[in-house]
Amino acid sequence: MSFSFEEFSKIVIQNTTYLFGCIGSDGHLKCVNPPWQKILGYTEEELQSKPFIQFVHPSDQVLIQEMIRKGSEQIGNVEFKSWMVTKTGASLWFIWNIIYTDEKFVFISGHDITKSVLAQISPAEFVSVVSHELRTPLTSIKGALGLILGSEASLDPGVHKKFLEIAYRNSERLGALINGIFDIEKIEDGSIPFKIKSFDLINLIKNEIEMHRPFALQNKISLVFDPPQLPLNARVDEEHFLQLVTNLLSNAIKFSPEGGKVVVMAEKTDDKIRISVKDNGIGIPDEFRSRVFQKFSQRELGSKRQQGGIGLGLSISKLIVDRLGGTIDFKSEEGKGTTFFFELPYDGSE
Amino acid sequence: MSREKLKKILLVEDDTDIQEITKMALASIGGFEVDVCSSGVEALANVVTLSPQLILLDVMMPDMDGIETLEKLRQIPRFSKTPVIFLTAKVQPAEVKRYMELGVSAVLCKPFDPMMISQNILDIWNRHPI
Numbered sequence: 001m002s003f004s005f006e007e008f009s010k011i012v013i014q015n016t017t018y019l020f021g022c023i024g025s026d027g028h029l030k031c032v033n034p035p036w037q038k039i040l041g042y043t044e045e046e047l048q049s050k051p052f053i054q055f056v057h058p059s060d061q062v063l064i065q066e067m068i069r070k071g072s073e074q075i076g077n078v079e080f081k082s083w084m085v086t087k088t089g090a091s092l093w094f095i096w097n098i099i100y101t102d103e104k105f106v107f108i109s110g111h112d113i114t115k116s117v118l119a120q121i122s123p124a125e126f127v128s129v130v131s132h133e134l135r136t137p138l139t140s141i142k143g144a145l146g147l148i149l150g151s152e153a154s155l156d157p158g159v160h161k162k163f164l165e166i167a168y169r170n171s172e173r174l175g176a177l178i179n180g181i182f183d184i185e186k187i188e189d190g191s192i193p194f195k196i197k198s199f200d201l202i203n204l205i206k207n208e209i210e211m212h213r214p215f216a217l218q219n220k221i222s223l224v225f226d227p228p229q230l231p232l233n234a235r236v237d238e239e240h241f242l243q244l245v246t247n248l249l250s251n252a253i254k255f256s257p258e259g260g261k262v263v264v265m266a267e268k269t270d271d272k273i274r275i276s277v278k279d280n281g282i283g284i285p286d287e288f289r290s291r292v293f294q295k296f297s298q299r300e301l302g303s304k305r306q307q308g309g310i311g312l313g314l315s316i317s318k319l320i321v322d323r324l325g326g327t328i329d330f331k332s333e334e335g336k337g338t339t340f341f342f343e344l345p346y347d348g349s350e
Numbered sequence: 351m352s353r354e355k356l357k358k359i360l361l362v363e364d365d366t367d368i369q370e371i372t373k374m375a376l377a378s379i380g381g382f383e384v385d386v387c388s389s390g391v392e393a394l395a396n397v398v399t400l401s402p403q404l405i406l407l408d409v410m411m412p413d414m415d416g417i418e419t420l421e422k423l424r425q426i427p428r429f430s431k432t433p434v435i436f437l438t439a440k441v442q443p444a445e446v447k448r449y450m451e452l453g454v455s456a457v458l459c460k461p462f463d464p465m466m467i468s469q470n471i472l473d474i475w476n477r478h479p480i
Contacts, residue, residue, distance in 0.1 A: 135461060139439065150465040163371075163374075
């Protein structure tokens with residue numbers, strides 16, 4: 001049995017995970033293969049109803065507009081990357097190839113590379129980073145205690161107390177780091193058992209919000225949760241679900257300005273439960289978006305980091321959501337705020 | 351030509367607790383005059399005014415790391431040969447080898463002994479070619 005090239009092309013185009021399409025001179029998509037709908041979540045009609053550019057994340061629209069415009073000037077192909085926005089509002093990182101022909105259409109093929117970009121750092125880099133992260137608080141602990149021991153007689157009481165506080169603060173940080181590293185390794189290699197049961201997530205979230213209220217008050221942040229009237233059940237491990245909510249809540253509180261507001265929402269969409277935590281904080285810089293869920297990536301934020309932290313919370317959150325069969329993502333506008341949201345399968349059996 | 355006495359050190363470090371500890375160790379134990387900059391950018395902007403004899407430079411810093419700071423510092427004629435010591439927690443053997451190839455006088459590892467660091471720096475200073 002043999003295929004004609006036409007049959008072969010048809011099978012590949014329909015079943016591939018690559019997006020193939022053509023854009024007309026009005027900027028609208030004229031033809032799309034099925035992955036467009038599967039990956040971006042729009043129907044074929046929706047995809048063709050407005051210019052292609054409107055599916056691109058606003059931060060990349062000017063670049064893409066320019067790329068498409070060039071089609072009228074040259075023949076050949078060009079490769080570039082951009083963020084696309086799905087129907088649910090999630091951002092996906094795409095690599096695109098635009099094929100310019102002498103026809104009126106621009107042909108375009110794209111591939112979602114979000115996951116490969118989110119891939120964890122290499123083992124060698126991990127050892128180097130862990131070593132650095134552990135040594136940093138240890139430097140302050142050893143330094144502060146060493147100075148107290150070595151110059152006790154001549155040390156001013158105020159300085160003595162300040163050094164003890166430095167040692168204490170950094171031992172807390174070191175403890176949190178060690179816990180985080182163990183947690184992440186255990187969840188990653190599957191050695192930590194998840195006791196999966198059906199829970200009403202609303203109750204769990206309510207309790208967690210009350211736990212965070214003092215921390216929010218201390219930071220002068222209002223914490224708002226308007227829960228739906230009906231229970232929303234999902235099959236989760238209680239301890240890890242709470243850890244996930246804690247991570248998102250404490251990040252949102254930490255990164256909100258004084259007087260800010262953190263809004264938690266829970267809703268059922270089709271067969272999923274969607275939980276979101278929205279803050280009006282500093283937002284996530286565009287260039288950092290692809291590394292948000294990487295271990296220790298926070299250190300790359302540099303001076304925008306502001307709030308310390310160990311840089312493992314979001315990596316752990318992603319691992320937990322993956323393990324619970326869900327998805328996690330975020331929307332962010334620098335200077336305006338960030339919404340982290342995750343979806344878990346709804347459990348209607350209860 | 352006799353060697354100048356080491357008095358003025360510039361510490362470039364982003365962690366405020368480590369700044370405090372290191373400054374105290376160098377000033378009270380070693381008797382040095384210590385200026386502190388929190389970033390490579392701040393150090394480059396102020397190094398001429400501060401006029402240090404030796405620079406203690408952290409490697410992992412926001413915005414501009416120690417390696418880039420060193421490269422830029424070497425472009426300032428007055429500081430093309432000033433002894434620079436990396437004071438860092440990034441001390442895997444391959445990393446240390448790379449730092450030495452960049453022409454630093456020494457690499458001091460974090461965590462360090464606060465009672466010994468001044469003597470270690472003096473030893474490095476005395477080994478440095480005049």
